[in-house]
Amino acid sequence: MVSSVTLFNAGMVAFFFAFLFYTIHTFSKTSWSGKLATLAGWLGVLIQGAAFVFRGIEKAKVNMVSDWLAFYKYAPFTNMYESLMLFGWTAVLLYLLFEWKYKNKAFGMFVVPLALIGELSTQILGFNPEAQPLVPALQSNWLLFHVVTTFIGYAAAAVSAGVAYAYFAKREDTNKRDWAVVFVTTWFIFFFIIYSAYREKVLFYLAISAVVAAVFCAFLYILKRYGITKIFPSVETMEQIMYQSVAVGFVFLTVGIILGAVWAKYAWGGYWSWDPKETWSLITWLVYAAYLHARYIKGLSGKPLAYFTIIGFLSVIFTYYGVNLIIPGLHSYAQ
Amino acid sequence: MLRKVYDFFSSVKLAIVLLLTLAVTSIIGTIIEQQQDPDKYLREYGETTYKIFKFLGFTDVYHSWWYILLLTLLGINLIVCSIKRLPKIWKVAKQPRKTFPEGSEKSLKVSHSITLEGRVEEIVETITETLKKLKYSVELPLQDESQTHIFADKNVFARFGVYIVHLGVLIVLIGGLVTAIFGYRGYMNLSEGTSSNLVSFFSGPKIVELPFYVKCNKFTIDFYPSGMPKAYISDLSVIENGKEVLRKKIRVNDPLKYKGIYFYQASYGQGEVTFHVKKGNRSETVSVAFGQPIKFGEGTYLRIVSLDGRTMTMGIELIQDGKIEKGIIKPFAFYKVPKTDVAFAVVDFKPVFYTGLQVSKDPGTWIVWVGSTILIAGLIVAFFIPHRRIWARVEKKGERRVRLVIGGLTNKGTEGLAGELEEVLRAVKSSYCPNTRREE
Numbered sequence: 001m002v003s004s005v006t007l008f009n010a011g012m013v014a015f016f017f018a019f020l021f022y023t024i025h026t027f028s029k030t031s032w033s034g035k036l037a038t039l040a041g042w043l044g045v046l047i048q049g050a051a052f053v054f055r056g057i058e059k060a061k062v063n064m065v066s067d068w069l070a071f072y073k074y075a076p077f078t079n080m081y082e083s084l085m086l087f088g089w090t091a092v093l094l095y096l097l098f099e100w101k102y103k104n105k106a107f108g109m110f111v112v113p114l115a116l117i118g119e120l121s122t123q124i125l126g127f128n129p130e131a132q133p134l135v136p137a138l139q140s141n142w143l144l145f146h147v148v149t150t151f152i153g154y155a156a157a158a159v160s161a162g163v164a165y166a167y168f169a170k171r172e173d174t175n176k177r178d179w180a181v182v183f184v185t186t187w188f189i190f191f192f193i194i195y196s197a198y199r200e201k202v203l204f205y206l207a208i209s210a211v212v213a214a215v216f217c218a219f220l221y222i223l224k225r226y227g228i229t230k231i232f233p234s235v236e237t238m239e240q241i242m243y244q245s246v247a248v249g250f251v252f253l254t255v256g257i258i259l260g261a262v263w264a265k266y267a268w269g270g271y272w273s274w275d276p277k278e279t280w281s282l283i284t285w286l287v288y289a290a291y292l293h294a295r296y297i298k299g300l301s302g303k304p305l306a307y308f309t310i311i312g313f314l315s316v317i318f319t320y321y322g323v324n325l326i327i328p329g330l331h332s333y334a335q
Numbered sequence: 336m337l338r339k340v341y342d343f344f345s346s347v348k349l350a351i352v353l354l355l356t357l358a359v360t361s362i363i364g365t366i367i368e369q370q371q372d373p374d375k376y377l378r379e380y381g382e383t384t385y386k387i388f389k390f391l392g393f394t395d396v397y398h399s400w401w402y403i404l405l406l407t408l409l410g411i412n413l414i415v416c417s418i419k420r421l422p423k424i425w426k427v428a429k430q431p432r433k434t435f436p437e438g439s440e441k442s443l444k445v446s447h448s449i450t451l452e453g454r455v456e457e458i459v460e461t462i463t464e465t466l467k468k469l470k471y472s473v474e475l476p477l478q479d480e481s482q483t484h485i486f487a488d489k490n491v492f493a494r495f496g497v498y499i500v501h502l503g504v505l506i507v508l509i510g511g512l513v514t515a516i517f518g519y520r521g522y523m524n525l526s527e528g529t530s531s532n533l534v535s536f537f538s539g540p541k542i543v544e545l546p547f548y549v550k551c552n553k554f555t556i557d558f559y560p561s562g563m564p565k566a567y568i569s570d571l572s573v574i575e576n577g578k579e580v581l582r583k584k585i586r587v588n589d590p591l592k593y594k595g596i597y598f599y600q601a602s603y604g605q606g607e608v609t610f611h612v613k614k615g616n617r618s619e620t621v622s623v624a625f626g627q628p629i630k631f632g633e634g635t636y637l638r639i640v641s642l643d644g645r646t647m648t649m650g651i652e653l654i655q656d657g658k659i660e661k662g663i664i665k666p667f668a669f670y671k672v673p674k675t676d677v678a679f680a681v682v683d684f685k686p687v688f689y690t691g692l693q694v695s696k697d698p699g700t701w702i703v704w705v706g707s708t709i710l711i712a713g714l715i716v717a718f719f720i721p722h723r724r725i726w727a728r729v730e731k732k733g734e735r736r737v738r739l740v741i742g743g744l745t746n747k748g749t750e751g752l753a754g755e756l757e758e759v760l761r762a763v764k765s766s767y768c769p770n771t772r773r774e775e
Contacts, residue, residue: 063559133559133565136587137588139587251718254710255711258710266588266589269599270514272514274397279361286355289354290355290358293347294351
């Protein structure tokens with residue numbers, strides 16, 4: 001039988017081609033490249049979807065159960081490798097759905113590589129790709145639902161933040177402060193991701209992340225400078241997309257947190273223990289709640305709202321990486 | 336003055352400030368470990384820093400007075416905001432202007448105006464039917480010889496989605512309050528064959544006496560071939576008035592519940608001691624697991640917390656009058672418990688495994704579940720269900736000539752509304768518009 005890792009890798013190859021064709025499409029505006037990009041994206045989603053099923057079967061095997069229903073109980077989302085695959089997969093899927101709804105392929109060039117970096121990072125950062133048996137705490141009927149809803153929330157947050165960055169490249173009046181926000185936030189995002197894997201040489205990884213963030217900013221600046229952002233949807237549509245993906249993300253995050261609370265009630269003796277992961281998910285929730293209320297302040301320009309979505313995503317990154325690896329707690333499933 | 340307070344609490348800006356303040360201050364508790372022993376803080380941070388932490392409540396952020404104050408303010412803000420805005424929304428939802436006078440279509444997001452061939456009644460009938468098929472409730476607020484107005488409304492409850500969400504959040508907060516006041520969490524260590532009714536709190540001297548006993552019949556650990564633990568299983572019995580009333584094998588994720596109290600498989604450890612207890616001229620032998628207290632009198636408990644294998648001495652904690660006193664004892668020597676007529680000696684030690692149960696009582700849980708359900712339902716209504724309204728005016732322009740002006744409003748996503756208007760137009764055009772003419 002084909003191993004799930006092979007399928008995940010094949011999916012990554014498809015995502016890479018999707019990224020390639022989206023980039024060609026953005027610059028050449030040819031319709032064949034756009035079609036190929038979307039096709040490659042869906043192909044990747046399909047292959048990795050199959051990979052998850054295979055993974056479930058493999059996990060049932062290492063957990064020594066033969067019941068095929070065990071697939072749902074031994075859901076393949078329990079270590080860093082599997083959860084990053086799920087993150088990438090959901091982000092691309094969500095993006096493709098937005099593309100289909102808005103008939104605009106401009107963001108593929110941003111979201112697909114983001115997902116791909118997430119998935120590839122498992123190899124760079126050395127997370128074990130082998131299917132491992134589940135520790136007793138994770139053997140629960142709630143696992144699948146809790147993890148899936150939370151990850152849809154995360155992926156929606158990623159989509160909204162991706163659009164927020166593109167939004168600053170698109171706006172005519174992006175000033176120094178906006179660029180500073182873009183730089184600092186991307187710097188922190190990369191730093192959390194890299195540092196959480198190695199946990200040493202802080203300054204070295206801060207420097208590396210600063211370089212990556214600078215390259216990212218330069219990339220956005222070039223897009224803006226050479227008018228490539230013209231093919232993006234209008235500023236208003238981008239604000240709408242940000243809002244809609246936050247709305248989807250907020251609902252799923254809420255459901256994810258509540259399902260986590262239900263699970264906690266049956267596993268740990270209480271629906272809320274102020275475990276660092278729980279607390280950070282609450283912080284993320286509060287930031288997005290503040291964003292949703294900020295929309296009701298009259299006369300507030302779109303920029304502060306875009307800041308909010310970026311800060312929300314920063315909080316997601318910290319909930320996901322930082323808490324897993326830096327702060328000990330019940331959710332440190334990485335090691 | 337009162338007006339000012341009211342305005343302060345009814346502002347959205349306050350809500351944003353509170354939400355963000357809660358978000359930022361919550362971070363503190365994820366950086367500084369919470370609810371630890373004072374000794375641990377002193378070792379890690381030094382005395383001055385610890386005093387500052389203690390003063391600011393940083394060692395227990397989520398139960399500090401200012402955190403609870405912030406949550407209370409948020410609750411008040413939520414209620415006042417809702418009270419202020421509800422009448423306005425109620426008016427929009429329940430008392431809309433139903434007629435559709437000339438020119439009012441300009442204020443609508445989407446509107447069309449076309450000329451049709453047919454009788455007013457037929458066209459009104461067709462529009463009404465189509466709108467009903469689209470699940471609108473339809474009214475005819477004005478009907479005279481020259482014109483008929485149509486008013487249609489759908490999902491008006493969606494206007495209240497935000498209030499449903501706020502209600503849910505409020506109920507969750509109340510549930511949290513009930514938990515904080517009436518609930519507790521503690522632990523119980525039981526080695527095979529022993530039973531107890533004493534639940535110790537995780538920190539501090541508090542001990543709860545349950546009205547029944549829990550006995551551990553058997554404790555097992557299953558392993559994967561790799562040596563990783565697969566399952567921890569405790570076979571427990573509940574004993575009330577000397578009779579077994581319930582028996583269950585619990586494991587992680589599958590607790591035992593009796594009389595509103597949950598027993599969770601939480602940990603395990605090693606060590607069981609046997610006490611010889613003399614009370615006046617009566618004496619008995621009792622075995623308990625490490626960490627599990629034994630009762631010597633009203634408000635007087637003792638537990639073994641450590642064993643020094645080299646000197647064969649044991650660390651003890653004597654809990655009396657709500658205070659913990661630490662000490663060291665030797666086996667086989669009798670000790671008198673202060674303020675009682677009890678004397679005890681440790682007569683045996685066995686390195687057997689014991690099961691660590693977490694015990695909790697939480698009457699707030701169901702309130703939180705109810706609040707959560709309302710919250711999720713509210714979010715779905717608030718974000719995904721659009722309230723839509725359609726107005727139409729059918730004017731008589733000649734014997735078989737009619738002008739139709741139709742338009743609509745929605746609180747989210749105009750595409751859906753535009754689609755439904757198109758559908759209505761298609762229905763009338765197919766029957767009453769042979770040469771499809773459209774103004775504007």
